[in-house]
Amino acid sequence: MSKVISIKDTNDGTLIYGLVPAKCIVGYYKVSIKVKRSKLVDSNCSCGSSLCPHAVKLYLFYMAHFKNMKKTEKK
Numbered sequence: 001m002s003k004v005i006s007i008k009d010t011n012d013g014t015l016i017y018g019l020v021p022a023k024c025i026v027g028y029y030k031v032s033i034k035v036k037r038s039k040l041v042d043s044n045c046s047c048g049s050s051l052c053p054h055a056v057k058l059y060l061f062y063m064a065h066f067k068n069m070k071k072t073e074k075k
Ligand SMILES: [Zn+2]
Pocket: 029, 045, 046, 047, 048, 049, 052, 053, 054, 055
């Protein structure tokens, strides 16, 4: 299960830090992504690749669990 550690709104989009479970090793990848207008625009991952499957996983997790929360807040 992925985890979101922190969400930070910036002028340039929303920065999300989280952990994504690694498949073949025990533990998690540390992933940070930037979401702008609901799109994944940038990412950093401890696996070394950018816009890797882990970043996509965290992005989908964020969209599924946190996006709506924010909307209700705004109203
Ligand atoms: Zn990765």
